[in-house]
Amino acid sequence: MRESGRQFNQLREITFETGFTKHAEGSCLTRFGDTHVLCTATIEDQVPHFLRNKGTGWITAEYGMLPRSTHTRIDREAARGKQSGRTQEIQRLIGRSLRAVIDLKALGERQIKLDCDVLQADGGTRTAAISGAYVALHLALQKLVESGKLSSLPLTHQVAAVSCGIIKGNPMLDLDYIEDSSAEADSNFVLTDEGKIIEIQTTAEDRPFEETHFNAMMGLAKGGIQELIQLQRKALGL
Amino acid sequence: MRESGRQFNQLREITFETGFTKHAEGSCLTRFGDTHVLCTATIEDQVPHFLRNKGTGWITAEYGMLPRSTHTRIDREAARGKQSGRTQEIQRLIGRSLRAVIDLKALGERQIKLDCDVLQADGGTRTAAISGAYVALHLALQKLVESGKLSSLPLTHQVAAVSCGIIKGNPMLDLDYIEDSSAEADSNFVLTDEGKIIEIQTTAEDRPFEETHFNAMMGLAKGGIQELIQLQRKALGL
Amino acid sequence: MRESGRQFNQLREITFETGFTKHAEGSCLTRFGDTHVLCTATIEDQVPHFLRNKGTGWITAEYGMLPRSTHTRIDREAARGKQSGRTQEIQRLIGRSLRAVIDLKALGERQIKLDCDVLQADGGTRTAAISGAYVALHLALQKLVESGKLSSLPLTHQVAAVSCGIIKGNPMLDLDYIEDSSAEADSNFVLTDEGKIIEIQTTAEDRPFEETHFNAMMGLAKGGIQELIQLQRKALGL
Amino acid sequence: MRESGRQFNQLREITFETGFTKHAEGSCLTRFGDTHVLCTATIEDQVPHFLRNKGTGWITAEYGMLPRSTHTRIDREAARGKQSGRTQEIQRLIGRSLRAVIDLKALGERQIKLDCDVLQADGGTRTAAISGAYVALHLALQKLVESGKLSSLPLTHQVAAVSCGIIKGNPMLDLDYIEDSSAEADSNFVLTDEGKIIEIQTTAEDRPFEETHFNAMMGLAKGGIQELIQLQRKALGL
Amino acid sequence: MRESGRQFNQLREITFETGFTKHAEGSCLTRFGDTHVLCTATIEDQVPHFLRNKGTGWITAEYGMLPRSTHTRIDREAARGKQSGRTQEIQRLIGRSLRAVIDLKALGERQIKLDCDVLQADGGTRTAAISGAYVALHLALQKLVESGKLSSLPLTHQVAAVSCGIIKGNPMLDLDYIEDSSAEADSNFVLTDEGKIIEIQTTAEDRPFEETHFNAMMGLAKGGIQELIQLQRKALGL
């Protein structure tokens, strides 16, 4: 049993609250327990320079944490004058994950920017961000279809992400901050609705770990992703 | 009558939702109509370098807008690598406004950092930020009293802020974004519960304007501030 | 009586020395007592990107202090790699103030850059900068008229600025550094030759202050601005 | 058969040339075919601030590419004024990988900095960097033992890294640049001499891929790592 | 004969106006014809970190150009966020030149910062800066002697600087901007009152040049420096 009372293979309480802010073409306040990430999608008519006049679109992502989203306040990156390596790593991951489920040619010469801002952090912010960014992206694409700019959704798969870890030798699904801090291994899985792989990152926290532990985390992740996929569909009214 | 149906001297719907996030010593989601600002207060045991060992505390503020808080997306300041002049101007204003209502000596050698992050913008973000930062600050100070670190609240006044403008020759209270864009003059008033002045900033938007217009805005502001003061007190359970 | 021997409503010795440097289209060394600000106006044929092909011009300003313009040396902003919040606030104020007295359409697709560099500081650098920038701007516009590029001066008003403060309960005009450091309230007024308002900024230095004090400062400012307007006219040979 | 004539499970020609530069406590020019990475280890007596007086050491890494290490010249990061997200991601990975095989307490209050600079790039620079950084680290630690500062090597495992990919449906070991550009999936494996996992990163390049493909890459990597481990030992004279 | 009417070996009109600003420990507005550089010396009680507790002082210099000191406006370095390579090169040269004529041990644990700001530029700003910085430094050191902090001036030599060039095959002393733009070779000489060498920099502008030309410039420089030394002495009342 985990401190939170959850089973080893149990997700935290997950909610995707669409329309949390009104200006963005798609917006979703994503909650994985006490981790709250506001994801918005913005449609822009210009693609980045390297894609001009190639008949293809682009998806990119930015990530940030509010200074007091965390237990102790972290410096504001805008004030420090640069984004940390961690921030850049996460936003690159979000961008790659979403680009893998869209037909960029079908999107046309448009760019969709996904902003994932952590309002409150309690572990797993990057997996919440990817899962919520999918919802925001889907909403924004629906607007393009509704307005007649696209004839159908250019999405090829549905995507969600979840973390797993090994704690005192036991594999656990969807770690919160306390669990994450004591994990011996830590993995992030980005999978499709069909269980295909988009991205896996696994890291030994302290010392190398066994392949059997990796396989156990993989198994947990597949189950968790299936639940997340259903919750996304419900939020999107599918 | 205004487009929103409000009277010239009518505030938007105002709410101060305390405890919106859980880690900060004080937190308040402040809504002035569709302008939503998350204000948090963080207590730190260290004062800035220039105040060390002087037996006095400090209050400072930081301000930011989420990239898609606005009608069209703005660049993320962390990604651009610097805060705009407007951002710095606003956070300096928030800091000055709050320092004016606290006895820094009574606070002791502590710093309180007020983070004001705009989740959704519709005009008047700086006045919402000041008004909400007061609530967050009050909550954080209460914690210091409850934990016995302070014997009483070191606050000397209550403070709130509101904007006014002249639109087609008519003074209006608490402008939304559309009103703000067409105003001939634009003012921000930061006043205490007793109507004393902490800060006034008034600007001609297009051409110089008459002193009588300034006086009319001043009159509206005094009324609006009184309402805001009451709403803050209610949110704080006073 | 003030330490300097001035009356409460008396300006410091003011001079506008035109042509102090030879390359700029307009240049004016502005002295408010021991505060010396070199103001230059540069005419450029290109407007900023957001105004291209709109048939309108632009005025912008930059402000800086030489490192040893002050009592104790301040860091060189170019070496620190960024302009302070105070610097940006002041240069934004100068730009707004001058844009309010010019017909930008009549200026045509040109930009005038006003550089205000403080050679020596003794309080009131921003009001000296605005007052001197007007002179430099006027000189540069005269060149455009003389060379036939404009048929008449596109100026709609004359503008000057002055500070006021409350010291030991007494309103005072045009504070020097020592006075400024001990003021209970501090205001900057940017007014036209007709006494119309372009910008007012008033700040409580330590604790909130009474509206009657604000009104007294306003009264002093109106008188001081009238004198400054005459001195500008004399320097311009009007 | 691959374009280079290699078998699907064949490494490129690998060399670890120790002592390539003379000042560093450990240095190794690492060649994975035409990918050449200079790895140096520097021992410093100070640990980072967050570890002071905790009786533990630290390993950190920095990564860079010479501007013309690549087919077409890339901008110099020092001239651009910041490290790219990719650079930061790689140097964080190298640091984590090496920290996982050392007993930081046994290292004592010392920091070892691993600099990995790519002189020539042809795919797989990060895996060459990790593999070579291990050699440089080992050499530097030997110096600490030889000089009597440590009684024994504080290493707990040996580590090496290799990339794998799926090309036209076939798993391949140790991709060069041309192969990497056309891969459908791309993985980096960081494993110990015993085959334990330190880090795995796998990414779908274009569309999601099957778990069986992941498993095939994992199998190839284990074989490749065993060969790399032997080559490292030979270079170290073990 | 030169366009300005000067002889090939004739300096421009040179003035060293001491006390141009009042706050600095030493200040001197230096004019080499239309090149005007304000040089100030600031005494600080702290030396840079690498010299702490070594019983020795330090001299350093900073250089800047006002944006409209030049024929066409240059960007403000503070706004661009960094100093150009040229600026850094010049300020390093000024610092080295002044450190060569002072006994740093005799100065004691103090730092003197020399700020050289170009108010108007017409060629030779770096040589004017060095020559004027010497005057400002001398004045500041006199204050230390007068106040009893030093028993005597720690200066070992007097220093001045001048430029020379080759124009249409003819060596010329102290080039103005027009001359500098058309020179085939350009040299800066920093010499002492006894004609000893502190720094020489000579550069071919377009194509390599003959040693005889270099020697001719050297000869002119020695004469010019002697005159500058006398003018400095006069300004200092020696």
Next chain:
Amino acid sequence: MRESGRQFNQLREITFETGFTKHAEGSCLTRFGDTHVLCTATIEDQVPHFLRNKGTGWITAEYGMLPRSTHTRIDREAARGKQSGRTQEIQRLIGRSLRAVIDLKALGERQIKLDCDVLQADGGTRTAAISGAYVALHLALQKLVESGKLSSLPLTHQVAAVSCGIIKGNPMLDLDYIEDSSAEADSNFVLTDEGKIIEIQTTAEDRPFEETHFNAMMGLAKGGIQELIQLQRKALGL
């Protein structure tokens, strides 16, 4: 006799190893004893903005030191976020030196970028960089001739560089790091194959020095440059 056993007028062992890396149009690992600099030349079809459509080419240079090229590790400039003044000074010198020996009009609208990266430092890195950059430039230009893009090499002279110093009153050629640290004067000479001057920089390290010492260094440099010119020719197969 020098510590290294060299005569006062003897160069270190010099080698120019062409083709050290494979992607660049020209590459040369240059060794002046233990100083090793990798020089590469990159041909680009675009000239900088200020030269567009003027029918002329451009040569520019960048310089860097690997963090552990030195006795004690130096900070990575890419991580610090800016190039030091020294770095910028050196890369400007390299660029000027190479531009002086090429007919930029004959080069056509192309830019050649010379990257000089110090793999190991032992004094004289800038002179090794200039000497090696010439070789890399020559190789790149040969490729343009071989491919028919140029009909002949647009080079007007051959260039090499060497340092000299005064140590305990004696002039010495080609200082290594230890010698450089104890020199009373330090000079860098950039001369052509015919002994013409491109650039001379001479600096008093501690106190002013005599012109006779300068002349002695000049004499040594001329001899050393002649040897370097022959070694370059041999490396280029001329």
